[in-house]
Ligand code: SF4
C-alpha cells in the first residue's frame with residue numbers, strides 16, 4: 115500500500131485492539147474476545163512471558179511507516195493483517211462493531227486493494243469473529259460463519275465478481291500456511 119505522508123517510527127501506545135480481535139492458539143483464545151491477560155488501553159499483564167505470536171505480531175498500521183493514524187486500530191476499529199505473509203489481506207473487526215470495515219476511509223482502502231490485486235494471487239477479506247466477507251472490485255460477498263482453518267477457493271471473474279467455495283477445515287496437525295499457499299485465487 116502506498117501513502118503520500120511520511121512518518122517517524124510508530125508504537126502501539128495505548129492500543130491493545132489486537133488482544134481482542136485476533137485468535138491466539140497458544141492461549142486457547144478465540145477471535146473477538148479480550149485476552150484474559152490484557153489490560154485494555156494499558157498493555158499486556160504477562161508481557162515478559164507472552165507467547166511468540168504476541169511478540170512477533172505487527173498490524174499493517176504499525177508495520178507501514180506511512181499509513182496515516184486514521185487507520186490505527188483503536189481508532190478505525192479494524193486490525194489490518196496480511197495473514198503471516200499469506201495471500202490474504204484481512205480487515206479483522208471487533209464483533210461488537212462487525213461492519214467497521216465499511217467505514218471510510220477504510221472501505222476505500224480495501225476496495226482499492228481489491229482492484230489493484232484483482233487477477234493476481236491476493237484476496238481481500240473482512241472478518242468479525244467467525245463471520246467473513248470476500249471483498250472484490252464489484253461486490254462484497256458475505257460468506258457467513260467460516261471456520262478459521264477453512265481455506266477459500268476463489269475464482270476471479272473478469273467483471274470483478276467471484277465464485278467462492280469454503281473448503282473443509284485444515285486439521286490442526288497440518289500446516290495452515292502451506293494450504294493457503296496452494297489455494298491462491300485463480301482466474
Ligand atoms: S492492533 Fe496494531 S497498533 Fe494496536 S496493539 Fe496491536 S499491533 Fe499495536
Ligand code: SF4
Pocket residue numbers: 132133138149150151152153157158159160161164165168
Ligand atoms: S498475552 Fe498479552 S499480548 Fe498476547 S493477547 Fe494476551 S494481552 Fe495481548
